[in-house]
Amino acid sequence: MPKTDKPDTRPVVLLTGASGGFGGEFARQLEERGYRLILHGRDKPRMLMTLHNLKAPKSHVCLYADLALDDAREAFIEKVKQYPGLYGLVNNAGFGVWGAFEQREIKPQMGVLLTDLVAPVDITHALLPTLRRNRGFIINVSSLAGESPLPYMSTYAAAKSGLTYWSEATRLELEKEVRVVTLSPGPSPTGFRDVSGMPDGPGSRFRSRARLIVEEGLKQLDRGGGFCVPGNRHKLLYYIQKITPRRLALRLMARYLRR
Numbered sequence: 001m002p003k004t005d006k007p008d009t010r011p012v013v014l015l016t017g018a019s020g021g022f023g024g025e026f027a028r029q030l031e032e033r034g035y036r037l038i039l040h041g042r043d044k045p046r047m048l049m050t051l052h053n054l055k056a057p058k059s060h061v062c063l064y065a066d067l068a069l070d071d072a073r074e075a076f077i078e079k080v081k082q083y084p085g086l087y088g089l090v091n092n093a094g095f096g097v098w099g100a101f102e103q104r105e106i107k108p109q110m111g112v113l114l115t116d117l118v119a120p121v122d123i124t125h126a127l128l129p130t131l132r133r134n135r136g137f138i139i140n141v142s143s144l145a146g147e148s149p150l151p152y153m154s155t156y157a158a159a160k161s162g163l164t165y166w167s168e169a170t171r172l173e174l175e176k177e178v179r180v181v182t183l184s185p186g187p188s189p190t191g192f193r194d195v196s197g198m199p200d201g202p203g204s205r206f207r208s209r210a211r212l213i214v215e216e217g218l219k220q221l222d223r224g225g226g227f228c229v230p231g232n233r234h235k236l237l238y239y240i241q242k243i244t245p246r247r248l249a250l251r252l253m254a255r256y257l258r259r
């Protein structure tokens with residue numbers, strides 16, 4: 001009897017920002033859970049590193065797009081729409097720009113708003129009919145930067161607070177149909193700091209590893225979705241943010257981030 005290739009019926013998950021720190025870890029942990037992955041990024045060599053670190057690279061596909069560009073984003077969405085088995089969406093791509101708002105160029109700062117806030121909203125809206133039909137899930141990778149204004153990283157905090165509010169609101173709208181996790185980590189040693197242009201420093205005492213952050217986000221998904229501040233260090237930081245009066249928090253963060 002001739003051997004026939006069985007069609008791959010495993011549920012598909014789209015992961016944006018797969019070439020970076022959290023992205024590589026999401027790819028690994030999602031593959032372990034048995035998903036086929038659509039890996040998204042811009043940097044081909046780093047995307048291929050993520051792909052080849054997986055157990056079955058041939059099962060997954062890579063798509064490339066700059067999510068800050070309307071045309072590229074729309075073309076990317078159209079390609080993903082061709083997967084009727086899409087079951088999960090991880091809106092992970094993002095970056096921040098460090099420095100005084102007036103002194104940094106406007107284009108990258110607009111890029112932060114477009115990549116970290118506009119793109120997840122746009123991508124999710126387009127893919128929701130499929131995710132709803134498949135009773136799937138969404139993980140929005142936000143940040144504790146979205147919990148208070150950040151002098152010298154103002155557009156990043158603006159984008160992430162918008163993302164958190166939108167993600168939490170839609171989580172309730174989609175309850176019982178699509179599980180939504182709003183993942184809000186604090187600092188973690190990934191490529192994020194270098195990309196932001198922040199000068200080298202000792203790094204925050206609250207840093208946690210990508211592995212733990214992703215594990216906690218996926219556990220929250222297993223609980224049916226929800227707002228997730230991962231790990232004890234980030235929970236402590238979140239608690240401090242909540243009890244510190246805004247006037248004082250602004251001054252402290254300005255001093256810490258001005259450098």
Ligand SMILES: NC(=O)c1ccc[n+]([C@@H]2O[C@H](COP(=O)([O-])OP(=O)(O)OC[C@H]3O[C@@H](n4cnc5c(N)ncnc54)[C@H](OP(=O)(O)O)[C@@H]3O)[C@@H](O)[C@H]2O)c1
Pocket residue numbers: 016017018019020021022023041042043044046065066067068092093094095096111115116141142143144184185186187188189190191192193195
């Ligand atoms: N690390 C932290 O301290 C921290 C804390 C809280 C939240 N976060 C959030 O976690 C997410 C992942 O960041 P990370 O820490 O893993 O940083 P990272 O290592 O710098 O990875 C960022 C990822 O986002 C992608 N990306 C950035 N701009 C893009 C654009 N315009 N279009 C398409 N893709 C773009 C990058 O793709 P290419 O490299 O291929 O361009 C890369 O895959 C981000 O949303 C970030 O805001 C990070």
